[in-house]
Amino acid sequence: MxxxxxxxxxxxxxxxxxxxxxxxxxxxxxxxxxxxxxxxxxxxxxxxxxxxxxxxxxxxxxxxxxxxxxxxxxxxxxxxxxxxxxRGETGLLRLGFIGSALLDPLPGVLGRFRRARPDVRLDLGEMSSPDGTAALIAGGLDVAVGRGGPRGPGAEGLVTVPIGSDELIAVVAATHPFAGRRAIGLGQLAAENLIVSPPDQEPAVAARLRSLFDSAPSPLDCATTSRDIHTTVGLAACGVGVGLGPARMRRLERGGIWFCEVTPRVRLPDLRLSFRAADRSPVLAAFLDVVRANCREVGSRLDDVLARHPAVRGNEQPG
Incomplete structure (x- = not known):
């Protein structure tokens, strides 16, 4: 019938x-x-x-x-x-991200995506860059935002595009001797108790810091570790030491702290968005369209990476 x-x-x-x-x-x-x-x-x-x-x-x-x-x-x-x-108007998008991405650019991207696709369910989780890459490769995520390029077996099947650059800054308590200064040097930082991300949390950042403080013993050997930038700022406010993190950390508003530039200027690994090259999900395509619209400088980079990626070339591209 x-x-x-x-x-x-x-x-x-x-x-x-x-x-x-x-x-x-x-x-x-x-x-x-x-x-x-x-x-x-x-x-x-x-x-x-x-x-x-x-x-x-x-x-x-x-x-x-x-x-x-x-x-x-x-x-x-x-x-x-x-x-x-x-058309990507319904479905599920699973996104893993490092905490600093919530300062910029994720608020604009997620807000715009939610307004454009109100019936798409978002499964969001904060995680380290290595954990985000592993989950993406294993199929547990659709998109991962982390620092540095994805590494490890299966990373060759990912498309990765920079979505934000950053430089190193320091944060101290308002009562710290550095408070009120515009900038502090690496030599001055080497004599302080530092607050940094643990190496397994952000390996690319840890490697960059290790290259800056290569003396023996290194101030990083006895540094206090913090798994997110909110904790870094909070520990600095308590007078535990000098917190080191990305410049977007300035967006955290609270009393009793002071941000200082680091000289010479130290560029951190780029914030990068990654997804599986073979993923043809309409929801992913819709999300990438919002990323293009919200971060206009990313659009041309993304299209260029897609055009050159061996796993994408010759196939229909997301977005």
């Missing part, structure tokens, strides 16, 4: 006449009569009483028509849902 058979039965019940029902359907009366008879044979019950006054549903027909209406409504809804899913 096909959907058209259900529509034929509903039209006949509405018009109570084979001729009028056939005209409303745009078919001749004989084919309609034969199709209704075929439906009745398939159901095994008489669905309509044919009388001189008209054609009326039987008890079996009434029950059949009620289900037929619901079935056609469900089929229509299924077509709508399929179209929305194909």
């Amino acid at each position: 096909e959907a058209r058979h259900l529509r034929y039965a509903l039209a006949l019940a509405e018009h109570q006449h084979f001729g009028r029902a056939a005209a409303s359907l745009g078919i001749a009366q004989p084919p309609l009569s034969s199709q209704i008879a075929a439906v009745e044979r398939e159901v095994g019950e008489r669905l309509f009483d044919r009388t001189r006054r008209g054609v009326f549903p039987t008890a079996a027909g009434t029950a059949f028509l009620e289900r037929a209406r619901r079935a056609l409504d469900e089929m229509g809804a299924a077509m709508v849902d399929a179209g929305r899913a194909a």
Whole structure:
């Protein structure tokens, strides 16, 4: 039994006449009569009483028509849902990110995506750059935002694009001797108790810091570790030491702290967005479109990376 058979039965019940029902359907009366008879044979019950006054549903027909209406409504809804899913208007996006990305650019990107795709469910989680890469490769994430390029087995199947640059800054308590200074030098930092991310949290940042403080013993050997920038700022505010982090850390507003530039200027590994090159999810494509719109300088980079990536070249590209 096909959907058209259900529509034929509903039209006949509405018009109570084979001729009028056939005209409303745009078919001749004989084919309609034969199709209704075929439906009745398939159901095994008489669905309509044919009388001189008209054609009326039987008890079996009434029950059949009620289900037929619901079935056609469900089929229509299924077509709508399929179209929305194909356009990335529904579904799930799983995003892993490092904490500093919540300062910039994720607030603008996620806010814009939520407004554009309110029915897409977001599964968001803060995690280290290595954990984000591992989850992305394993299929547990759709997008990962971290520092430095993804590494390890399977990383060659990822598309990665820079979405933000940063330089190293220091944060101290308002009572610290450095408070009030515009900048402090690396030599001055080497004599302080430092607050830094643990090496397993941000390996690319740890390697950059290790290259700056290469003396033996290094001030990093006894540094206090902090797994997120909020903790770094909080520990600095408590007078534990000098916190080191990305310049976007300045966006954290709280009293009792002071930010200082570090001289000479130290550029940190770029903030990067990564996703699987083979992922053809419409939701991912919609998210990348929002990234392009919100971070305009990223759009050309992303298109260039997609054009050159061996796992993408020759296939339809996300977005």
